[in-house]
Amino acid sequence: MPLKIGDPAPDFTLPSHLGKDVTLSDLRGKNVLIAFFPLAWTPV
Amino acid sequence: MASFGQLDAQVLGISVDSVPCLQAWAESLGGISYPLLSDFWPHGAVSRLYGVMREEGYSERALFLLDRQGILRYIDIHDITQQPDNAAILEEIRKMDPEAARRAAAQAGGSQPLPTGGVVMYCTRWCPDCRMGRRWLDQRGIPYTEVDVNAVPEAAAQVRRWAEGRLYTPTYDINGTIVVGNQWDKLSELLEK
Numbered sequence: 001m002p003l004k005i006g007d008p009a010p011d012f013t014l015p016s017h018l019g020k021d022v023t024l025s026d027l028r029g030k031n032v033l034i035a036f037f038p039l040a041w042t043p044v
Numbered sequence: 045m046a047s048f049g050q051l052d053a054q055v056l057g058i059s060v061d062s063v064p065c066l067q068a069w070a071e072s073l074g075g076i077s078y079p080l081l082s083d084f085w086p087h088g089a090v091s092r093l094y095g096v097m098r099e100e101g102y103s104e105r106a107l108f109l110l111d112r113q114g115i116l117r118y119i120d121i122h123d124i125t126q127q128p129d130n131a132a133i134l135e136e137i138r139k140m141d142p143e144a145a146r147r148a149a150a151q152a153g154g155s156q157p158l159p160t161g162g163v164v165m166y167c168t169r170w171c172p173d174c175r176m177g178r179r180w181l182d183q184r185g186i187p188y189t190e191v192d193v194n195a196v197p198e199a200a201a202q203v204r205r206w207a208e209g210r211l212y213t214p215t216y217d218i219n220g221t222i223v224v225g226n227q228w229d230k231l232s233e234l235l236e237k
Binding site for chain 2: 038
């Protein structure tokens, strides 16, 4: 089922290019913009 | 990305690239201050979780805006070839969090005017056409000012007014004459005056 407005954002932990892992739920209390992009190095 | 910070918004980029690839890419762009997250292994797991994984093995270009409680407040899955429009996203954050918007507005105390006079190139750091434009100007020894439409919301809005609603880069302002895209003939003509 696709996500819709009003749903809780699914939590995840991913490694970051800045060296540390980022866990979404750690950012509770801040506004968060998640920007998926297709591939580095390409303007796709 | 300063404007996001002012609205108390953390930006996270996510792609299916590996960490070393993201690091090299960020470095090539002069460094990226917000985290680029690697959804490389299990390949695209988070992209799938958010329903934006494509059959080709990489994700859509998609934005998800979360409020302070972690609730989705805005979802935009847009044309894969189109650049995200920071001005529009900032507006969504302002709508979602009017309190932060008021604070940011109070701090800013009015925005800076866009540069005018001479050659002004509205561009992004990564677009290949912008790179070609820089090279073309450099080869002819023509001085120019760059405005990053991803960093300056007013610039993005201005380009949209000039380019029939599209955030087209590069767009040139040459002493007040607007040229949308690398129209070399037109640019040559204007610059030879």
